[in-house]
Amino acid sequence: MGERPNNRRDTAIDLCKVLAICAVVCIHCSAGHLVGRQVGSLQWLSACFWGVVSRWAVAVFVLCSGAVMNAPERELPLKKLFSRYLLRLALALSVWAGLYEGMRLYFLRGSAPLSELVVQCAKNWLTGNTWYHLYYFYFAIALYLALPLTRLIARHASRQELRYILALWLLSGGVFSFLQCFPPFNQLNSFLLQYSLSPIVLVPGLGLLGWYLHQSPPKGWTEGLILFLAGFGATFAGTWRHSVAAGALDGLYLSGFSPFVLLMAAGIFRLCQRWADCPASPRGERASGLLQFLSRGSFCVFLIHPFFQGLARQAWFESLPSYWAIPAQAALLLSLSYGAYWFLRRIPAVNRWLI
Numbered sequence: 001m002g003e004r005p006n007n008r009r010d011t012a013i014d015l016c017k018v019l020a021i022c023a024v025v026c027i028h029c030s031a032g033h034l035v036g037r038q039v040g041s042l043q044w045l046s047a048c049f050w051g052v053v054s055r056w057a058v059a060v061f062v063l064c065s066g067a068v069m070n071a072p073e074r075e076l077p078l079k080k081l082f083s084r085y086l087l088r089l090a091l092a093l094s095v096w097a098g099l100y101e102g103m104r105l106y107f108l109r110g111s112a113p114l115s116e117l118v119v120q121c122a123k124n125w126l127t128g129n130t131w132y133h134l135y136y137f138y139f140a141i142a143l144y145l146a147l148p149l150t151r152l153i154a155r156h157a158s159r160q161e162l163r164y165i166l167a168l169w170l171l172s173g174g175v176f177s178f179l180q181c182f183p184p185f186n187q188l189n190s191f192l193l194q195y196s197l198s199p200i201v202l203v204p205g206l207g208l209l210g211w212y213l214h215q216s217p218p219k220g221w222t223e224g225l226i227l228f229l230a231g232f233g234a235t236f237a238g239t240w241r242h243s244v245a246a247g248a249l250d251g252l253y254l255s256g257f258s259p260f261v262l263l264m265a266a267g268i269f270r271l272c273q274r275w276a277d278c279p280a281s282p283r284g285e286r287a288s289g290l291l292q293f294l295s296r297g298s299f300c301v302f303l304i305h306p307f308f309q310g311l312a313r314q315a316w317f318e319s320l321p322s323y324w325a326i327p328a329q330a331a332l333l334l335s336l337s338y339g340a341y342w343f344l345r346r347i348p349a350v351n352r353w354l355i
Helices: 011-036 042-053 057-069 078-109 114-127 133-143 146-158 159-179 199-215 220-246 259-275 287-295 299-311 314-318 320-343 347-355
Strands: none
Touching: 011 057, 011 259, 011 287, 011 299, 011 314, 011 320, 042 078, 042 220, 042 320, 057 146, 057 199, 057 259, 078 114, 078 133, 078 146, 078 299, 114 159, 133 146, 133 199, 133 299, 146 199, 146 220, 159 199, 159 259, 199 259, 220 259, 287 299, 287 314, 314 320, 320 347
């Protein structure tokens, strides 16, 4: 998300983005079930399954953006980086944050004097404390700000140097940050704890990993399946175990950049690469056109689906059995959001700058 489409489409990247946006919506539909169900019950386990099996979504979007934008053959002078890509992100963030604060104002009407609500919503907009899903913009901006550095690495680093840089980045930002929650790592000296990287700093490294993976497609399905299943198993089991022990949802393993979630993301990326190279995959003009439409609309769907979710009867969906209510609500939100994209993309200024 964030990069504009060009005339040369990459089937693996398009497929990754389509699956990722479906996973994002699934995550948001499962959240209420995870919090509202009794931990350890069948309904909670169903919600946990849907929440875990889709948890890789944001990391895959980062991998896709990095795979495209770090390509050395892509011309990206600083002027173009700031005047086109970063300006678009900043403008879209400002507009969508304003729209969602307007929606918040509508939902809170009558709960306090209107003047107080307006002031609070304005503060939210100015300080970036706006609707929950817009945090992705901060990751995207970090990835783009670091592109001059990561593109330099992609262009000039040897394969061995690139692997070392990626290992250092991922171990510091993914593994070490996760281990700090467990003894004896949580008892380390404060200076040692500073070796961990925040998610904002980890994101450019993930983008570089996306480019690295994109340069070496897998030769079979095994690698992707092992990565995904290992990550899923550890995330599901860890969430279940820690939540039961705490008597409430424990989100440690559900972090979008936990090491096991990153394993799932790498697995999905590899599986999509393999599918794109498989002779049996659909190659017709209709299938290709549909995939491109869904991929191009993924950013718009990400931005607008909480609007439809806010208008929907969320409490009603959460009263239904989790195993089918979550995918059913996700399918409904995806349909409405893609319908909105079909309409909004016909408005030139909106299509160019906001979606």
